Amino acid sequence: MLRYLITRALSLGASLIVASLVIFAMIEVIPGDPASFMLGLNASPDTVAALRDDLGLNGSVTTRYVNWVGGLLVGDFGTSYTYRVPVSELILERLQVSLPLALFALILSTLIAIPVGLVAAARRGQMTDYTIMGATQMGIAVPNFWFAMLLVLVFAVQLRWFSAGGFPGWDNGIGPAVKALTLPAIALALPQASILARVMRSSLLDVLHQDYMRTARAKGLSVAQATRRHALRNAMIPVLTIIGLQFSFLLAGAIIIENVFFLPGLGRLIFQAITQRDLVVVESVVMLLVFAVILVTFLVDVAYAVVDPRLRRPA
Amino acid sequence: MIKIQNLSLSIHDTPILQDVDLSIALGQVVGLVGESGSGKSMTALALMGLLPRGAELSGRVMLDETDLSTLDEPALCDIRGRRISMIFQEPMTALNPVKTIGDQVAETLLIHTDTSKTDALRIAAEKLTRVGLPQDRFPLDRYPHELSGGQRQRVCIAMAIALHPDLLIADEPTTALDVTTQAQILDLLKELVAEEGMGLLLITHDLAVVAGMADHVAVMRKGEIVEQGETEQLFRTMSHPYTRQLLEASGHAPDGDAQPSATPLLQVNGATRDYPLPRTRLFGPAPQFRAVDGISFTLNKGESLGLVGESGCGKSTISRAILGLEALQGGEILLNGTPITPDMDPTRRAGLQVVFQDPYGSFNPRWTVEKLVAEPFHLLGKRPEDWRDRVRHALAEVGLPGEAMTRYPHEFSGGQRQRIAIARALILRPELIVLDEAVSALDVSIRADILDLLADLQAKHGLAYLFISHDLGVVRNVTDRVLVMRAGQIVEEGDTDTVFAHPQHDYTRNLINAAPVIPPAWRTA
Structure with missing residues (x-):
């Protein structure tokens, strides 16, 4: 290990x-x-x-x-030409929005995708499976800013449960901040959850046909027990790869969603820096994002080793 | 105590089993023999209540006074693993790779009894020790990938016997294993039957295995039991023609009237092949594994040379070097006196063709047979004008009609595909064909046909064969000379009949003794 x-x-x-x-x-x-x-x-x-x-x-x-x-x-990223403040300060401020938003969306997407993929695999070839596959196909096809606008129309304009945009900051308590991030997180999470659910389904179907599943049934485990005890962990290996890729994407790829909800995140920072030719900011933010991607890849590798003993203890 | 009565089965209206009657008593070993698709495994799955979707069953499966075919799923779950358990053919994939062997054996106890986790693990340790995996060498926290195939099959057996079942079903338990490992596993099963007093249903395609193991044998064909009876009696009388046919096919020796010449075709001189192992230090050189260790032999024109040995002995490695697919680290391989190397002129490969074991995996499924058989022509630079006629001729030589040319591989059976593979090897009129376990995946009767075909082609075209196999019986029947390989070296070589009759090396003797045989006295009829 x-x-x-x-x-x-x-x-x-x-x-x-x-x-x-x-x-x-x-x-x-x-x-x-x-x-x-x-x-x-x-x-x-x-x-x-x-x-x-x-x-x-x-x-x-x-x-x-x-x-x-x-x-x-040492954390000295230079000084932004346009904002006239240290880049590190800018990034820290923006990360307070982007990091929680990415995590929030990722957790949502995983929480939706895994049970949905599981149900689709268990009901393979039945109506439930077809419905789920159809819905996830839509989830992938429909652009997330359209979802975002729909969410705003329904939950902010009509029902008035959430505000339509903006971020109150963390100083006013966790509640309002989380509330402000909820709609953007859902808009970000739905397409990701659609992809992840499909990966989960096909990975699980693969595993369900493995010989060791037959062994488990021959031992006297019911289909549900065999799936829970033997299939899930094996099926998680490809799912982890996708989760890793999605986190990196969510961290910087939320530019459009940040714009729809007027959120001061990293995506908007880099977008503005590029239009204003603020190379110092561009250089640093890109480096930071690369670091995040590489770090997440490392964490995924660690997760592989936790799940799969063949990596932990090669024969 | 287990009685199958008038069992018939169809899956999506295709009949699979017809009126099967079979009973197995405690302490009895019943052998169920037949070729692939005969319904052996389906009979076992019907006993376990693990039939695929769309299965319709009639008749009765009695376990003592209970008819298993009337039970619902929870009741069957309770019986599986506790009263009837099962082991399968492929030990390499039969265990969950992410769980320890201790957990997997203990699981049988945990799901069927109120045993605590600690007790279950303690019993698992006892069972693993019983099946030959003592705790000092194979602790409970081992994972399946840290064990060999034979050891994994032992884990499966430990899992199956953990709760003293009444019946153990073993579906081709040793087919994927080497001959010496097979002998050990069969001995273990025999001991367990005697000790635990359980019944054993041994499913196999190998008559020799049941001859040495079973008290009672049933022969299956196309979903029906054509003959059954006490083992020795059945072998001595062989009242059904199909049983006789199976027996003859299993020991089939083609009439070889080909005369090998004394001119060397292939010369292997001190061939050495190393593989790099994973690095142990970050910047040190990677350690090497010597798969082939300075071996030398000669194969004459028109000769059949056998190469036998257990998995991992280096036989496939040397065959890849002979085919010029991989470079040697020492020594040389000469074909007609000229060295074979991976970068040799492609036209030289025309003299050297190969047929592999798996007739399913060796073809691109999207190519027609015509295109598949003609593929070696690219070695010559361009296809000759009459390539279609040549393909038709090659197919005719292996006994396939011309219409086969426009069809795809999935439209053919395993035996027919192996014929296509032979046609592909023949098309350029090579001098040497490497047969790498070429008949190992085939049923005995089809295997006999293919061996006859190979013998005919050899006589007709003066072909030389390098016959690589783990199956000593086949090698004995079809080769002129044999090489016995172990751990990268040739430990014995000589005339096939002499080596089998008077093996000189201990390893050869072990191999020959481990191979199951039908007692010659039983064959007299």
């Missing part, structure tokens, strides 16, 4: 180094000077020179890379 974790952790470190090099190189190869690029065509040479100085663009490539990575390691 320890060996497995160490190799995974080493590959995590290596991926981060490669990612930082790629992101740094991308900013480097943008044609022309980053400072004049950020300031636009009409900037005076003095302003450009001042910004170059500000950004530390006057050193060699190696020095700049080492400074940037060194800064990242």
